[in-house]
Amino acid sequence: MTEVIKIKKGLDIHMNGEAEKIYVKAPRAKTYAVKPVNWHGLTPKIIPKLCDPVKVGTPIFYDKYHPEVKFTSPVSGILLSINRGDRRRIIEVTVEDDGKDTSETFLQGEPATLTREQIVENLLESGLWPMIRQRPYGVIARSGQVPKSIFISAFDTSPLAPDFDFVLKDLEEDFQWGVNALKRLTRGKVHLNLDGRYPSVRTLSSIEGVEINRFKGPHPAGNVGVQIHHLDPINKGELVWVVQPQDVVTIGRLFKTGKYDPSVVVALTGSRVEKPVYFKTIRGAAVAPLLEGQLKPGESRVISGNVLDGSRIDAEKGHVGFLDSQLTVIPEGNYYELFGWILPGFKKASFARSFASTWLTPHKKFDMDTNYHGGKRTFVMSGEYEKVVPMDIFPVHLIKSILVNDIDKMEQLGIYEVVEEDLALCEYICTSKIPVTKILRDGLSALRKEMED
Amino acid sequence: MSSLRRFVDKIKPPFEKGGKLYIFHAGFEAIETFLFVPNRTTQGRVHIRDANDMKRTLILVMIAMVPALLFGIWNTGFQHFLALGVEAGFWQMVWFGFLKVLPLFIVSYAVGLGIEIAFAQMRKEEVAEGFFVSGMLIPMVMPADVPLWMVAVATVFAVVIGKEVFGGTGMNILNPALVARAFLFFAYPGQMSGEKVWIAGLTDGTGVVDGFSGSTILGQAAQNTTTFVNGLGETYSSWDMFLGTIPGSIGETSTLAILIGAVILILTGVGSWKVIVSVFAGGLTMGLLLNAFAVNEFMALPFWEHMILGGFAFGAVFMATDPVTAAQTERGKWIYGFLIGLLAILIRVLNPAYPEGVMMAILLMNVFAPLIDHYVVEGNIRRRLKRAKVTAN
Numbered sequence: 001m002t003e004v005i006k007i008k009k010g011l012d013i014h015m016n017g018e019a020e021k022i023y024v025k026a027p028r029a030k031t032y033a034v035k036p037v038n039w040h041g042l043t044p045k046i047i048p049k050l051c052d053p054v055k056v057g058t059p060i061f062y063d064k065y066h067p068e069v070k071f072t073s074p075v076s077g078i079l080l081s082i083n084r085g086d087r088r089r090i091i092e093v094t095v096e097d098d099g100k101d102t103s104e105t106f107l108q109g110e111p112a113t114l115t116r117e118q119i120v121e122n123l124l125e126s127g128l129w130p131m132i133r134q135r136p137y138g139v140i141a142r143s144g145q146v147p148k149s150i151f152i153s154a155f156d157t158s159p160l161a162p163d164f165d166f167v168l169k170d171l172e173e174d175f176q177w178g179v180n181a182l183k184r185l186t187r188g189k190v191h192l193n194l195d196g197r198y199p200s201v202r203t204l205s206s207i208e209g210v211e212i213n214r215f216k217g218p219h220p221a222g223n224v225g226v227q228i229h230h231l232d233p234i235n236k237g238e239l240v241w242v243v244q245p246q247d248v249v250t251i252g253r254l255f256k257t258g259k260y261d262p263s264v265v266v267a268l269t270g271s272r273v274e275k276p277v278y279f280k281t282i283r284g285a286a287v288a289p290l291l292e293g294q295l296k297p298g299e300s301r302v303i304s305g306n307v308l309d310g311s312r313i314d315a316e317k318g319h320v321g322f323l324d325s326q327l328t329v330i331p332e333g334n335y336y337e338l339f340g341w342i343l344p345g346f347k348k349a350s351f352a353r354s355f356a357s358t359w360l361t362p363h364k365k366f367d368m369d370t371n372y373h374g375g376k377r378t379f380v381m382s383g384e385y386e387k388v389v390p391m392d393i394f395p396v397h398l399i400k401s402i403l404v405n406d407i408d409k410m411e412q413l414g415i416y417e418v419v420e421e422d423l424a425l426c427e428y429i430c431t432s433k434i435p436v437t438k439i440l441r442d443g444l445s446a447l448r449k450e451m452e453d
Numbered sequence: 454m455s456s457l458r459r460f461v462d463k464i465k466p467p468f469e470k471g472g473k474l475y476i477f478h479a480g481f482e483a484i485e486t487f488l489f490v491p492n493r494t495t496q497g498r499v500h501i502r503d504a505n506d507m508k509r510t511l512i513l514v515m516i517a518m519v520p521a522l523l524f525g526i527w528n529t530g531f532q533h534f535l536a537l538g539v540e541a542g543f544w545q546m547v548w549f550g551f552l553k554v555l556p557l558f559i560v561s562y563a564v565g566l567g568i569e570i571a572f573a574q575m576r577k578e579e580v581a582e583g584f585f586v587s588g589m590l591i592p593m594v595m596p597a598d599v600p601l602w603m604v605a606v607a608t609v610f611a612v613v614i615g616k617e618v619f620g621g622t623g624m625n626i627l628n629p630a631l632v633a634r635a636f637l638f639f640a641y642p643g644q645m646s647g648e649k650v651w652i653a654g655l656t657d658g659t660g661v662v663d664g665f666s667g668s669t670i671l672g673q674a675a676q677n678t679t680t681f682v683n684g685l686g687e688t689y690s691s692w693d694m695f696l697g698t699i700p701g702s703i704g705e706t707s708t709l710a711i712l713i714g715a716v717i718l719i720l721t722g723v724g725s726w727k728v729i730v731s732v733f734a735g736g737l738t739m740g741l742l743l744n745a746f747a748v749n750e751f752m753a754l755p756f757w758e759h760m761i762l763g764g765f766a767f768g769a770v771f772m773a774t775d776p777v778t779a780a781q782t783e784r785g786k787w788i789y790g791f792l793i794g795l796l797a798i799l800i801r802v803l804n805p806a807y808p809e810g811v812m813m814a815i816l817l818m819n820v821f822a823p824l825i826d827h828y829v830v831e832g833n834i835r836r837r838l839k840r841a842k843v844t845a846n
Contacts, residue, residue, distance in 0.1 A: 013501070103833035158500075235841035307500045330501070333494050336458055340490030341508035353512050353722040355504060372493040374506025375486060375579045378623030381510065382781035383725065392837075396781065397830050412834040420498055427499040431510050432623070438497050 004196035005230050007217025009390040011351055011425055013159040014365040015307070017328075019267040019276040021166050024402025026098060026266075026281035027289045032075045033092040033319035034060060034284050037085075037311070038178055039130060040139050040441070041272040041448065044090050047210035048079045057126055057260040058091050063425040068143055074262035074283045076271055078103040092319060103378050108258025111181040119184050123251065128262045131247035131323070132185075135240045136226060137448050140418035147241040149188035149232050152179075154204050154245045155195035155215075157222035157422075158306040162267035162278065163243050163323050165195070165203050176207055178252030182243060183209055195228045204245075219308075220390065229391045234416045246325055266290070266320055266424035270329035271367040272300040287318050287327065295329065301330040303309070308424035309437075333371025341374070351388070385436075388425035391417065395426050399436055402443030406452055419444070455517065461485055483580035485514045498727040502653040511582045513723045515589055517714035518771060520591060525703040526550035531598045532700050533653040536684055537661040545644020553653045557592035560601050563628060564608040565591070572617050583622030583629075583777075585613065587796040590630035590771060594764070594812075595637075596645065598688055603641060607633040623816040627819045634812055646808075648672065651700040652684070669700050671763045671808040677750045682840025703765040708760070717768040724774040727783065728790040732769035736760060743802055751802050758800050768797065768811035778819040783828040793818045 036044040036329060043064040049055060059070040060079060073079075077098040085091040107114070107122045114122075117233050120143050123129040134141040141147070168175060183190050189211045196216030205212060213231060215221045224242045234240055243251070246264055253261040264285040269276045274294050281290065287302060295315070303310035304321040307328055311321060320327060345355035349366040357364060385395035393414045401409035420437040427436035467474040470483040485491075485735055486508070516760060529555075530546025537753045541549075561736040564586045568582075591608055615632035616625040626704045637645045652667040665684040673681050683699070693699055698705025705711075718724030739754025747753035759765060773793050774780060780789035793814045800810030 025526060128843045205605070234838060235844055286477050290715070299492075301500065303500055305498075306755065309498050310500060311498065312500070320518060328500075330729050334492045336489040337488055340510055341506060345504060350504040352503065352505035352510070352511055353720065368501045371502065372488070372492040372495060373490060373502045373504045374508065375491060375493075377507045377579075377581055378621070379778055380507060380583070382622045382776045382779070383783055383786070388784060394782065394830055394833055395824075412837065414829070414833075414837055425497050428501060430501075431505055431507055433502065433506065435497060436700070437499055 004214040004216045005338055006196075007215060007226065007230075007390045009216035009222040009387055010157075010220055011388050011429070012112060012157065012218045013307075013349065013361060013428070014329075015089065015159050015349075016271040016365045017163065017269050017273055017276050017330075018160050018330070019269045019278055021163065022277045023265070024277045024279055026279040026285065026293075029282075029286040029289045030098065031080055031094045031096055031286045031319070032073070033070070033083075033094040033286070034074070034322055035092040036061065036071075036090050037092075038323055039133075040323045041445065042140065044093070046082060046090075046093065046420075050079055050081070052079050053077070053078050053080055054095055055102045055104050056262060057106065058179075060095065061090075061126060065327070066142065067128055067205070069123050070124060070127050071138055072104075072260060074260075076100050080393065082343065093172055094319070097286075100165065103259045106258050106260065109255060111177070111184055114184070115126050116184050116254075119181050121257075122254065123181075126254050127259065128251055128254055131251065132182075132241050132243055135234055135242060136416035137444050139448070141239075142146050145239055147186050147188070147239040150154040150182050150186045150190045150241045151193065151228055151231075152182075152191065152210075152243050152245060152248055153193045153222055153224040153225050153227055155193070155222045156180065156310055156325075157195075157219035158326075159219070160267075160269035160276075160326070160328060161222070162265070162269075164325075165198070167265045167267075168203050168249065172206060174249045174252040174256060175204065176209075177252070177256045178243075178248035179207055179210055180403050181251055182248065186241070186453060188232075191227070191231055193224070195222070195230075207243070208337065217390065219298065220388075220425060222424055223428060225418055226390055227323060229328050229393075229400040236411055236416060238416075244323060247323070265325065267326045268294065268329075269326060271304075272296045272298065272329040272331055280321070283322055284319050286312060287320060288316050290320075290327065291329070292317055297302070299334070299451060300329050300334040301332050301359070307368065308428060327413070331367060331369040333369030333373075335371065337371075348441055352431070372433060374431075374433050376434065379432055380435065381431045384429055384431065385423075385426040388429060389423065391422070393417065395423055398443075399423075399426075399439050400433070404438050405446060407447060410447055415440075415443055415447060458489065461488065473729050476574065479578070479580055480570045483570060483573075485578070486673065506706070507582050510723055511585050513721050514586045514771075515551075517717040517721075518586075518589055519705065519725070520710040521704045521707060521767065521771075522554075522589070523595060524697055524707040525705075526554050528697060528706055529553050529653050531698060532597070532651070532667075536652050536662060536665050536667060537660050538685075538731060540664075549653070550565065553597055554592060555594055556601055557599070557604055557703075558589070558605045559593045561608050562588040564605050565612050568609065568612045568617065569621075572621060576621070578621070579620035579699040583616070587611070587629040587633075591633045591706075593771075594630060594634045594702045594767070596650040596702055598650045598656045599637070600636075600644070603644070604633075607637045610636045615804055622625065623777055625777060626823075627816055628772055628775045631772055631816055631819075635816060636667050638809070638812070640775045646672075651702075669701055669763070669808070670694065674751050674754060674762070675805040675808050679750045679754055690756060691761065694697055702764060702767075704766040708766045711766045718770065724770065725776070725779065725786055727775045727778055727786040729769055731787045731790030732773050732794040732797075733760060735791035735796075736765060736769075736798050737794070738791075739798035743798065746766055754802075759801070763801065764809055764811045765797060768815055769794070772811075772815050773818075778822060780822040780825045780829075783827050784832075785822070785825040785829045789818055790819075 043062040192210040196214035529550035534541040611633035796814035
């Protein structure tokens with residue numbers, strides 16, 4: 001299919017600190033971590049004891065309620081620590097690297113020759129299954145279920161997002177293996193969605209066995225939720241699985257080599273980075289070696305992910321998220337601004353047309369910080385959210401139905417079709433500074449509890 | 454950091470939780486956030502926020518109302534001196550108007566903000582900025598000669614019954630400024646209509662030219678005439694009505710000044726152009742219909758002249774666009790605005806007891822806005838259900 005689907009609504013946020021297209025081999029970190037908090041609704045159970053030796057691919061914890069879903073170590077070494085947060089919730093499980101990369105072996109073979117059960121089993125055993133997430137809810141897919149289709153968004157329109165065309169260059173073969181495996185998991189199609197903004201030769205346009213679709217438009221055109229909405233929308237009771245492009249490569253390598261290859265490319269971005277580049281590193285790497293000598297002075301926030309959907313991590317002790325291909329470092333915005341609400345605003349980024357910058361320098365890139373720019377209010381303005389959600393959904397009404405905990409209304413208004421990243425722009429532009437994505441997650445959790453209990 | 458910031462930080466502790474002056478914390482916060490955009494940073498997965506906020510948005514609404522207000526101040530003086538039969542200079546008129554209008558503002562803001570801060574304190578919330586706009590709208594929809602105590606009573610009613618009982622800014626069903634206006638209209642009909650109240654000094658009557666009538670054009674139209682005259686018997690041209698050199702509520706007379714405000718609202722995206730356009734479209738449609746079936750002179754009034762009379766333009770631009778009380782869906786806004794225009798002219802022409810149909814029409818549609826939204830949202834729900842059925846088959 002060569003037709004390009006045009007997305008009209010949305011917003012590209014222009015920020016400083018895009019990664020230059022250079023690969024830097026990341027220095028080997030001392031510790032690597034897998035963070036249970038990267039997946040919603042996951043209750044981890046730790047398998048080895050502290051200081052037990054582990055190899056690449058050795059399970060280090062599993063999902064208490066779905067014990068078949070295992071999470072494995074990305075490096076060989078010893079299980080170093082289990083770090084807990086509030087209410088003793090396990091935040092991360094770290095492994096001390098011995099640098100030897102001794103690896104567990106898994107089933108190897110062309111997926112077409114394997115049964116579906118063998119493929120599922122291999123993904124579960126190797127710890128790659130958690131790369132497959134389901135919509136609705138945005139949680140880890142259930143191995144016993146069959147989705148109506150699988151979606152891969154091969155481009156990211158988020159602020160400062162890595163260019164997957166660059167990242168996946170020369171990895172087409174591994175990607176094809178990954179697609180071949182995923183194809184066996186669904187009765188329907190595997191959709192591979194490419195960026196329609198650059199119609200020239202694209203790295204992945206030669207991939208076979210998939211339905212290739214092109215999307216063109218501002219963020220969130222690259223969000224897989226938006227793409228699903230336009231191609232194969234989720235109705236009540238339906239399941240769609242989504243996989244990220246680098247994860248498809250890792251899955252492909254598993255079947256090609258019989259080993260878990262945890263290598264991954266992470267773009268280091270943001271206005272507080274001296275030289276934003278692409279790092280070749282290993283999943284779950286400690287960020288300290290990546291950031292060494294790279295941080296500009298001043299109080300900064302390190303985010304695993306992008307500014308619209310990412311988790312804050314510690315610059316010294318933090319680790320890159322398992323599913324993240326991007327690190328963003330931006331200034332903290334804990335300052336006061338005198339009469340900020342009335343100044344013309346030449347240096348302010350805003351979607352609203354009430355700042356001088358919106359009129360004079362619409363494409364200027366900004367050093368955006370984490371300031372709230374105002375106080376939380378009730379819903380006052382209308383029609384704002386609709387401008388940045390390219391779906392047939394009423395976001396404000398959906399959010400209000402969650403606030404009053406009306407399960408029926410949530411379903412009717414399309415909660416199954418969205419996760420946080422799809423409504424992140426609403427939270428960004430909201431005049432009333434309403435925590436949209438948190439409310440949405442609360443709604444999704446409530447609904448999931450209702451449905452699955 | 455500036456010395457002002459240091460000063461604020463220095464006097465802040467007693468107002469914080471557990472401090473001696475904690476009962477005044479809402480008021481303190483209101484002043485602090487008025488001076489400084491707070492230093493709060495983002496939590497959760499979305500790490501950046503748009504620079505826009507409620508204060509800025511509502512300030513823009515106030516800026517948009519400034520042209521109409523300035524004109525209203527001048528016109529208050531102009532009408533006054535006209536009634537006295539005195540030649541006065543431009544600044545003399547402005548100064549008179551200023552002295553007349555300023556107390557209305559002081560009363561409206563003092564009473565309204567006082568109640569707002571008290572409620573915010575009670576609810577342990579920040580003071581919402583909604584009243585910045587309402588407090589400015591209330592004096593602007595008052596006749597120049599309204600007694601101050603009435604403004605105070607109307608403001609109390611509007612803020613408490615019109616807004617706070619529903620939960621405060623963002624929760625109200627009716628536009629608070631219109632509630633204030635409607636309250637006075639029904640509670641004190643003797644004072645709030647007729648020929649005297651619209652021009653400053655007329656109620657008092659000292660020094661007024663003999664036989665001077667201060668009736669508004671709509672008041673005259675209700676008597677079934679289409680030749681409108683000022684107090685001295687000189688005919689008004691359409692140009693006078695457009696510019697606003699006619700008697701009426703303080704802010705409503707100049708269509709030109711209101712249109713400048715409309716341009717500001719639309720360009721900054723703060724006011725919904727859909728609502729503004731559709732109110733005018735509705736008004737013109739009803740005007741045309743009435744022209745077509747005209748049985749009296751008022752019905753035969755050229756349809757476009759309705760746009761520049763009374764509070765129609767003011768209501769369309771500053772009242773109907775209130776995002777809280779208007780329809781919230783984009784399709785709903787078209788319907789909501791169109792019906793306001795339609796009803797405003799219908800009430801104005803066919804019910805002589807309520808020459809100011811715009812106020813009634815907007816209040817009525819405020820009530821119906823949630824219903825309009827309900828049907829628009831139902832449409833979305835039906836589409837989703839239909840889609841599910843198609844896939845199921």
